[in-house]
Amino acid sequence: MDSTTHAANATNVSAIEHVPYHMRPETYIVPVVFGFIFLLGIIGNGTLIFIVLKNKCMRNVPNIYIVSLSLGDFLLILISVPFTSTIYTVRNWPFGEVVCKLNEFLQDMSVGVSVFTLTALSADRYTAIVDPMKKHMGNPTRRTVMTSFAIWIVAICLGVPDAAISYVLFTGLHPDDANGVNVCYPYPLDWQTWYPKLHTFWKFLIYFLIPMVIISTYYSLMAKNLMLSTQNMPGEKAEKGSGAQHAAKQMEARKKVAKMVLMFVVLFVICWAPRHLFNMWFHFSPWSREQFNSGWQAFRIIGFCMSFINSCLNPVALYCLSKQFRKYYNRYLFCWCRRSPDLQTTEPNSAMYNFTSTVRRGSANSYTMVTSQTAAV
Template identity: 50%
Template sequence: MMNVSHTYQPYYERPETYIVPLIFALIFVIGVVGNGTLVAVFVRHKAMRNVPNTYILSLALADLLVIITCVPFTSIVYTVESWPWGETVCRVSEAAKDVSIGVSVFTLTALSADRYFAIVDPLRKLHATGGSKRATRLTVATAVGIWVLAALLAAPAYIGSYVRAFVVNPTTQFLVCYPYPMEWGDNYPRTMVLIKFLVYYSLPLAVIALFYVLMARHLVLSTQNVPGEMQGTQRQMRARRKVALTVLAFVVVFAACFLPLHVFMMWFYYSPTAQEDYNGFWHGLRIVGFCTSFLNSCVNPIALYCTSGIFRKHFNR
């Protein structure tokens, strides 16, 4: 058991006790309806089954995974003082969360690479990864590989997560779902926080940024050749640029949603005085990061609705 050093405030006196469940209820409803409709549209309409949409389908499935397996259970973390669901749900929810994050960020990276080659090398794109059966097999294999990789990276969360007791005072203790087992060493939590920041956030976003910088550079340089291009090729390039902007919207949403959580976790585990400096600001940032990390699972369909006329038409129907 671990002692809690800061002043304890009963849950019924905290505003987040009442606000967080409402936010999670909205996340659940919007996420299930939005991602469920997105999956249904892709399954029902053959015109939607292309390379980028296959990856977007994978994103929607990852979002549905975390919404169904995590949101109903973790929504009460700031509402009740002890984790009520037991160790099995704790393990499944922690692992599912890591799987969903991994699938999301790795799929966004693959989408960015796909858009880069579609715009920079369209002839190779049409031959290797366009609308052919070879392209479909390659895309499906990549998507499945991403899920397998994400599941492997989430294995420590499933194996190590457990219900841990925290002592408030000699007469009060509460239980939390904790993903860092004490027997794995004192440095394990700090190591995992850093690995997650690098693998699930900063490194993939750096790769994505590189693809988009190179893409932008190519588009700027290619404007000199536009007058000599065929009209059909220009239309095709405009369509591909529009898809690239859609992917960029997904990336920006992901980066914004997970930034507060990573900032808090890196500060809390790497600042020597975090326990003493923990105040209202850091407590608020922790709650904001907690909520926005799950909010990411319901905003992708909204972003797609705003940027894709075809999806918007099918969704309205």
């Protein structure tokens, strides 16, 4: 999905292109950053997938989505990151057209899986909080697996056009360049300027703006429901009693669920917003070629690196926010840590565990709080 990076590299945008590669700071900084991304992403995402697959008690609805999210990130980091790290390091694209197409495809597929899964997670949390009875109708696990499978199919289909169109372009970076260079390029030259603009705007809508609007809507409705339920929760007004304490714990658990998913979304926005902003400016500002300077170059590289950093942050967020995931990470990665007793006697409903939802039943004067198998913090 690094179409604008290729476009900027393949056009005479400024005198920056005249600076020799060995004198550019990104020649040395980007490979170090991508090496960190590779190690943290492979270990973090790989361990997360292993935790859920190995431990039956961790296989629940939210964790299915999270494994799907991690699998997309894992494939991107494993296959694409080693090749993409060279874009700012070497003058020529050295890997040929097949790797060029594969690289573009994997980037599109991964971001599609990420943003669509985050949207599905937000919808799942909305249902669990606002209408928990509906969430447990039918077979939730099967429905989640089918939804995840559909997300992968859609993400793959959206990545195919770039894979088909991308090619290795031989071009000069500026008029005085007699030798020219090879770049992995996603825009056919005979499609002129209309396709790059359409391509950039389409990806901004599909991979960023529309999903964020949908997720924001879900979270606004969740926040409204949580505020109302806090005011109307039975037993809340009582100063003492186990019913009021249980209701307060259930409310706190539901808030933790929403906070964790929201953290995934916030990380995605922070990591992807700079790249989308640069792409939109580069292709739609009539003065972008004239205004392109060292500041925009730095912003472009930062956005480029941050979009890949997002692929290794979700396991870190889970480690910080989820007690059960943290215990399993400590168990499998930090063998010198004392093994937690909780891991030896896990309950059937403790999956990412304390992600609980409440279901109201009975008459107007009586409610039954039902703990569902969701996830844990």
